[in-house]
Amino acid sequence: MFYPKLIYENLPYIYLLICAYLLAFYSTWAVFLSAGLFYCAGCITLVTRSGYRRLDRRKEIENNPSNKGNLPEWLYEYLPYSYFAVAMIIVLKTNSPALQFVAFCLMILALRNLLFRMSNRRKAKSLF
Incomplete structure (x- = not known):
């Protein structure tokens, strides 16, 4: 289609x-x-x-034996979206200021992770 x-x-x-x-x-x-x-x-x-x-070389980094302590790829990819979903549920369902602050922190963390990914996955400028 x-x-x-x-x-x-x-x-x-x-x-x-x-x-x-x-x-x-x-x-x-x-x-x-x-x-x-x-x-x-x-x-x-x-x-x-x-x-x-993706333009970065994530596959080469994954195959490096020194990276055994990292998160699985699927968890790494969906973690910011999970942070944001949990934050939205907290905001919509609670009135507690402490929990809403936690939700705000989760939203900032999710946005930070997504922005870093976006900047790291772009092709680096070439000198030539």
């Missing part, structure tokens, strides 16, 4: 917007389940695309 580039490139963000809309305006368990499915679909699409478009 072929989609126009405008729709194809923005599809994961559309999934995430649908998830946010459902969480903001509805509060039944069926809606929470469908919002979770949209969130998972958006995250899976973003991680899969990132894997195909």
